[in-house]
Amino acid sequence: MARSSQTQMAVLGGLSIEPMTAYALREAIRDVLGHFWSESFGQIYPTLQVLEEEGHVRRREGPRARSSVFEITESGTARLIELLTEPIRDTPPRDGLLLRLFFGRTLGRARCRGLLQAARDRATQNLRGYEELHAQLSTAEGDTPDWPFIEVTIRAGIHHARATVAWADESLTALSTEEPPS
Amino acid sequence: MARSSQTQMAVLGGLSIEPMTAYALREAIRDVLGHFWSESFGQIYPTLQVLEEEGHVRRREGPRARSSVFEITESGTARLIELLTEPIRDTPPRDGLLLRLFFGRTLGRARCRGLLQAARDRATQNLRGYEELHAQLSTAEGDTPDWPFIEVTIRAGIHHARATVAWADESLTALSTEEPPS
DNA sequence: CGAGGCATGTAACGCGTTACATGATTCC
DNA sequence: GGAATCATGTAACGCGTTACATGCCTCG
Secondary structure, rough: OOOOOOHHHHHHHHHHOOOHHHHHHHHHHHOOOOOOOOOOOHHHHHHHHHHHHHOOOEEEEEEOOEEEEEEOOOHHHHHHHHHHOOOOOOOOOOHHHHHHHHOHHHHHHHHHHHHHHHHHHHHHHHHHHHHHHHHHHHHOOOOOOOHHHHHHHHHHHHHHHHHHHHHHHHHHHHHOOOOOOO | OOOOOOHHHHHHHHHHOOOEEEEHHHHHHHHHHOOOOOOOOOHHHHHHHHHHOOOOEEEEEOOOOOOOEEOOOOOHHHHHHHHHOOOOOOOOEEEEEEEHHHHHHHHHHHHHHHHHHHHHHHHHHHHHHHHHHHHHHHHHHOOOHHHHHHHHHHHHHHHHHHHHHHHHHHHHHHHHOOOOOO
16 A cells, blocks of 8 residues: 555546656646646656556667667556545645735735736636647547546636636736825 | 744734734734634634744733734834835635636536535625625724725625636536536 | 746745643633 | 633654756757
């Protein structure tokens, strides 16, 4: 009974879609899972070694000398389902933007508006990113069984980005006056 | 030039609104900042000691023996502004729900729908929580200069909760068929 | 033949949580 | 007088990031 690992979930999950090198796995996580997940090299390599020892992944010769392509084994798939079924461990929230806005009286209205505008810009940019990602992946993966699930995660990003834009607009209006109304 | 600390920001910010004991500070952070921030005892106490040594907070006799009420000093306010002005350090995202849904093919549609339904329920519950919080604080703090900013953070929660509900509904529909369409 | 990207790993460090440990006060 | 809550702190541990260290391969 190995202890639970979120990194194992992401690694096994990635390999369940397609065998890859550790390097490619990291890129895939960054580019595709990037808006809701992250893993660093320092986690991925040791995790792959552990998974190999436990027989959950198999190492094959890679495209170059000293490079390896990893593929998931049957026991790895079982382990993945086990991990996926575990209760979600929610990380304590830490939103630096909201924390700053909360203390907006001290920070000042002008700076708050700056932060809100920046957040709005980022959100619209993200929105475009999601649309690109959706277009790109729907042609590449559109007819694989993974696609409907991938799409769900992208649409989560879209919904949240839109909500952020609406909230930022509303808040910019609310904080528009330089001095609070008497 | 002390190193940046997110905990210092939350602690000084809390005390900038009202002097409190460490215990009350933790409760305030949990109850009011809870939906976008968290601090644990293990952080709050050492941070208060550091801030006291640096002269950013002052310790006064508390309501009981061996208890202290902390209040922010002038240099503490300056330090708070300094911290508030620092660029936002965004924590790498880690959304366990989206990670599981992404690997939904392996997890199975039924379980995905379960997760989505649970997320939807939680979001509607949060929504109610925000409304309560809004009502409660708007009477308690409604005419303080902090209120407009507090309201902005609550409305962020409301917007995101609504977005989550809409996304969950849409996704439940998308994943409603037991077998993928041929 | 050099720059940049592919590829693999290790080690140190910091942040933050959890669990532990203790005691005062209030309310029933 | 006992339970719950207020109150203060410490210590160990784990997770994850960052920085470091190394080398191959391809393209221009």
